[in-house]
Amino acid sequence: MFPEPKEGITRQVGFVLLPGFSMNSFTFAMEPLRVANKVARKPLYACPVFSINGETVEASNGLRLEVLGDLKAAALPENIILCGGHDIKAFPSGELLAWLRMLGRQSKVIGALYTASHYLAEARLIDDCKCAVHWEYLSAFNENFPDLETSNELFEVGNKRFTCVGGTAGLDMMLNFIADLHGFELARMVADQFVHERIRDRREFQYFGLSARYSIQDQRLLRVIKIMEEHLEEPLELEQLAKVAGASRRQLERMFSKQFNKSPARYYSELRLYRSRQLIMQTKMRIIEIALACGFNSSAHFSRCYRNFFGCTPLSERKLPGKESAVSHPDEPGPV
CATH class of the missing domain: 1.10.10.60 (Homeodomain-like)
Known part of the structure; x- marks a missing residue:
């Protein structure tokens, strides 16, 4: 999914933390990239973190994180990942949607964790691809966007778009990305750092029997x-x-x-x-x-x-x- 940069250039994967974002979804997606740098002993990835207004942002667990900048700064990395939280109505989304549509016109790679897929759908950026939606939000998502195709899989990857149900699925998604870009052996070594026994692919279902x-x-x-x-x-x-x-x-x-x-x-x-x-x-x-x-x-x-x-x-x-x-x-x- 992440485009190949010029030789020796670190991939920039920017994370935009939305108000009330899920801390575990964010860390399970970001940490594999940091660990990949550690295992490979070179800076394969840089993971700058942003918020809508550039100010510290509070997670759903009450912890607050410092960020590097606002949406204007977040438009610079070639890859953008939105990190959503429990409440999709926690903030006015007009500015975010306008920014996402601008990124879409620039053909940026945009991903969404947990409930952030709602904003990609509202911005009409995933009309032509399946959307992975956490099982707890699936009914509401289908009511809000009845014309979009959803899936029960851990994550979905389309043309410059990807969605992930969040939680530990973010770890598997990033391990798959690392394997695609740098080989399965590096991905396996990163998984070992997490004591993660098996790398699940996107075709596995999120919902337990x-x-x-x-x-x-x-x-x-x-x-x-x-x-x-x-x-x-x-x-x-x-x-x-x-x-x-x-x-x-x-x-x-x-x-x-x-x-x-x-x-x-x-x-x-x-x-x-x-x-x-x-x-x-x-x-x-x-x-x-x-x-x-x-x-x-x-x-x-x-x-x-x-x-x-x-x-x-x-x-x-x-x-x-x-x-x-x-x-x-x-x-x-x-x-x-």
């Missing part, structure tokens, strides 16, 4: 959870779910009680509510549209269920300042 996600071996229960996840907009009746499991209604209730300490109806309702919260925090969909998309037949019924579970109404949730938009189901894993 249901069995691994929930630590469940009961295939009947797995079938029911899968069908629940596939039918959030039009929820199935408990009798239909029991039929999928090949069990009676009472047996199904016992399975959920044993595994999750809750009824199947309660579990199903929580799945729909957590999905609705993602859409509230990550999209501009109207509340009634979200209610219908998550299987509630009216905004009043939806608001009542939402308030009973989360302690606030959907509308007030959307207006709360500083809220993180990444909301996992408690039984699901975090970022990759």
